[in-house]
Amino acid sequence: MTSLPSALPPSEDDAARHHSAHGIGPTVSPDTFKALFRGHPGGVAVITAEGEHGPVALTASSVSSVSVDPPLMIFSISSLSSATPTISAAESIVVHLLDADDVDLARLGATSGVDRFADTSTWSRLATGEPVYHGVRAWARCAVVSRMDAGDSTVIAAQAVQASIGRHVEPGDHGNALVYHNRSWHRLGEHSRFE
Template sequence: MTHASSVRPGAAWLDSRRHRRLLRNHPAGVVIVSFRHAGRPHGFTATSFTSLSLDPPLVAVAVQEGSASSEALAAAPSFAVNFLAAGQERLARTFASPVADRFAPPTLSRRLDNGDPVIIGTRGWLSCATHDRIAVGDHLLVIGVTLDGEQDDQRPLLYGGRRYQTMAPLNPGPAA
């Protein structure tokens, strides 16, 4: 498969401010991507996480090109995705801030067998081997093959409309 664009040369597209305004109120799940680089744990908050494929089991996360996180993640052979639960806004803010050591107390973490850190107390995690890295616009898309994971039934933390929120079921019946 080729990576060809169907955008005509000279075609006009939305400016970035309007694009952001239009997507701002679409809520997304909040995760922390964590990994090891140069012998140290690294991590950042993301809402740009998605499932890509079931066979093989692929996920993707986008990170802004040129950021310290993108450079470190680009070099990492693996990474973990930590699913945040409702009520974990402090953790999301810590990993979204320029704090020097995001894994310092009160953040609690443990290492997976491959050395990647996972955060204790989140609603779950995935362990991923880096499958591909693709420069897309002003972001780096990192694709991972899911190797292992755990998840509980806490409600997820969402971000949309410039605030953290959670979801409630539309009807109290059993999940489909």
């Protein structure tokens, strides 16, 4: 019988942290929590919305499918992003699901202080008004159905109401997938497959 690895010993910082919210008691430090997820890769998406002052976009690695009937996804957005107030308030958004061919868009959405819509040849508005980037692997226009404050982020649940797939991924194929892992972009391929 194999034994499971024991939990990491708490750091002094962890031992000193206490939160009384919900009676949880001591919690791990932000640095320890980041270290937990540093080795946990995530798929990459860019989320767009139309706001009072124009379109906004941000890159997220937290998008997950939670239901196929109805077609629901969730993601979280940090309060630190300038796009968060607009996306949090939007009734509809576009979630662009990226592959490695879209890494430049992923980088653009993750860069602070730039106009993510300066190149008007790369995007347009749907008939319903939401901004959509051209040529991505896939996108879904979604109706926002739920919002929840979660620490320094907002968790959003959205239902897909329209979709476009530019590059299909066949069952079992790696599909040139783009993942974010340990602060860098990675392409999945045959070399990374376990049989």
